[in-house]
Amino acid sequence: MSKTEARKLRPELYPKLRDLTFGFVRDLEKCMQCGKCVGACPAAALTTYNPRRMIHNIKAGNLEEVIESEELWSCFFCSTCYASCPRDINFPFTVAMLRYASIYAGYGVEYVKKIIPYAQDYYRRGLTVLQPEKNPLVIGRRRANSGTSGQMADIREQMGMPRERKISAEALAEVQFISDVSGMTKLMKDMLKRRDAGPKSRDRIEKVETVKSREGKFAGFPKEQENA
Amino acid sequence: MPRPEVMERIPVDDEYFLFRSCVASSKYPGMESATKEVFERIGVGLTESDDQTCCAGFITFTSVAEVTATMPAVARNLSIPDAAGLNTITMCNGCYTFLTEFGHFLQQNPPILGKVNEMLGMVGREYTGESQVLHMIDVLPKLKDRIAEQVVKPLKGLRLATHYGCHYLYGFKKDAIDDPFMPTVVEELIEVAGATPVDYPEARTCCGSGLTQVVIHKEELALPHMKKKFDSLKEAEVDGIIVVCPYCLTILDRGQAKMVDRGITDYDVPVLYVTQLLGLAMGIDPVRLGFGANVTSAKRLLEKVEKLGGANA
Ligand code: SF4
Numbered sequence A: 001m002s003k004t005e006a007r008k009l010r011p012e013l014y015p016k017l018r019d020l021t022f023g024f025v026r027d028l029e030k031c032m033q034c035g036k037c038v039g040a041c042p043a044a045a046l047t048t049y050n051p052r053r054m055i056h057n058i059k060a061g062n063l064e065e066v067i068e069s070e071e072l073w074s075c076f077f078c079s080t081c082y083a084s085c086p087r088d089i090n091f092p093f094t095v096a097m098l099r100y101a102s103i104y105a106g107y108g109v110e111y112v113k114k115i116i117p118y119a120q121d122y123y124r125r126g127l128t129v130l131q132p133e134k135n136p137l138v139i140g141r142r143r144a145n146s147g148t149s150g151q152m153a154d155i156r157e158q159m160g161m162p163r164e165r166k167i168s169a170e171a172l173a174e175v176q177f178i179s180d181v182s183g184m185t186k187l188m189k190d191m192l193k194r195r196d197a198g199p200k201s202r203d204r205i206e207k208v209e210t211v212k213s214r215e216g217k218f219a220g221f222p223k224e225q226e227n228a
Numbered sequence B: 001m002p003r004p005e006v007m008e009r010i011p012v013d014d015e016y017f018l019f020r021s022c023v024a025s026s027k028y029p030g031m032e033s034a035t036k037e038v039f040e041r042i043g044v045g046l047t048e049s050d051d052q053t054c055c056a057g058f059i060t061f062t063s064v065a066e067v068t069a070t071m072p073a074v075a076r077n078l079s080i081p082d083a084a085g086l087n088t089i090t091m092c093n094g095c096y097t098f099l100t101e102f103g104h105f106l107q108q109n110p111p112i113l114g115k116v117n118e119m120l121g122m123v124g125r126e127y128t129g130e131s132q133v134l135h136m137i138d139v140l141p142k143l144k145d146r147i148a149e150q151v152v153k154p155l156k157g158l159r160l161a162t163h164y165g166c167h168y169l170y171g172f173k174k175d176a177i178d179d180p181f182m183p184t185v186v187e188e189l190i191e192v193a194g195a196t197p198v199d200y201p202e203a204r205t206c207c208g209s210g211l212t213q214v215v216i217h218k219e220e221l222a223l224p225h226m227k228k229k230f231d232s233l234k235e236a237e238v239d240g241i242i243v244v245c246p247y248c249l250t251i252l253d254r255g256q257a258k259m260v261d262r263g264i265t266d267y268d269v270p271v272l273y274v275t276q277l278l279g280l281a282m283g284i285d286p287v288r289l290g291f292g293a294n295v296t297s298a299k300r301l302l303e304k305v306e307k308l309g310g311a312n313a
């Protein structure tokens, strides 16, 4: 039996999702399936990704297909769909919420695992995107363009700025305390567990990939994952 | 054309809270130094705080921790300008989106706001929402005359394109300073700097990052997308692109190097943050403006500026 035949539509899920996401998933019922978003969407221009179809699937109760799909991870979060939508549906927020759902269901972690350490800097240092530059291409060009070693600390010093931006010790203590209380710390730890439990969800994703590549148009996986 | 009704709502203060960006601090610090130099020259104070952290947007939109967990981080950061009685200027489309959307959300959901403030109360803070969150390009147009007075080195003959990015104009299609599809605020600032704004067909196309796109899909999606944009830019024969977001800056600046490395094309178009441009027109030392951090060299553009003569501050 094919996957689609086995799938039961559950339209009651959309209102549930709407409530669960504090209103970040909203207004999909207003969609008139006009496709203006698809015409404007940069991801749709390059892949089989299709926000109009996703909205249809979500409302029709075919949530599983959306959550399992590779396409869910194609959105650029650019909001061009929202800017074009005659019904003012702010779709990227729906995508963001569905990505959590996907991760909880054991699918998406493969896509974000490389970003986890960047986000974890928040807990350790209060700032993100702090991972030291490793790309020799970037360092080499910065070295040539600045006349320094090409390392950020040296460039900052050359500009008359402190070698690195730091947040105060009090602020860091507050951030860690609030993260613990609000559940962020636990969410981050869970993310790591999911990442380390990788293979299971990877299998699932691979299946989706095979289906999609048979359809002929699939953007492909990052190189390391192909070799993994 | 800037929208008069939005322009009216933007406060012109003697002092603002400068919300610093993680990406700018760790990749393009010139955004920060240029902003401070420019504001100092036009006589507008900027307060910053080492208590301000990442806006937490990165954590949310990379799906690492969900909104309920990042909401208190937003409120905590905004409690700083709230307490100082200052309005907030963000330098980044992402910080703007996150602080604004989540700020509105908290304001509209009193029970959640209550819980968040309970948490903040434990560390002696409170989020009131009194500090208005502004984007750099909300404020600069209001200060245009003061900026013009400080231009000592009009950038005559420089052809500059714009890239507004997505999260400010598209994401706030009704509340942003300009029309999302045909904005001109930055073009007007380019004119104030004495340079020539240049239009190109793919001007309103996203940089190709979408926060995670480059990491998630790497080049399969990001590079073909970026190529489209740069092909269109190349035809327009520009000396540089002016951006209003550090993430766009990162992607457009580094993307070009990647395209050279992958043997696609060397477009060689330097990418500048809007205050870096204004800083050049004010005669500020390019080293201080941080062009050494650019991966795609700004050398040719800077040489052109050098030849223009005019006073160096
Ligand atoms: S543009 Fe809006 S109404 Fe039209 S299909 Fe897309 S989401 Fe639906």
Ligand code: SF4
Residues within 6 Å of the ligand: A037, A040, A041, A042, A043, A044, A051, A074, A075, A076, A077, A078, A079, A080, A081, A082, A091, A092
């Ligand atoms: S936000 Fe996502 S769905 Fe909307 S236009 Fe951009 S890529 Fe497409």
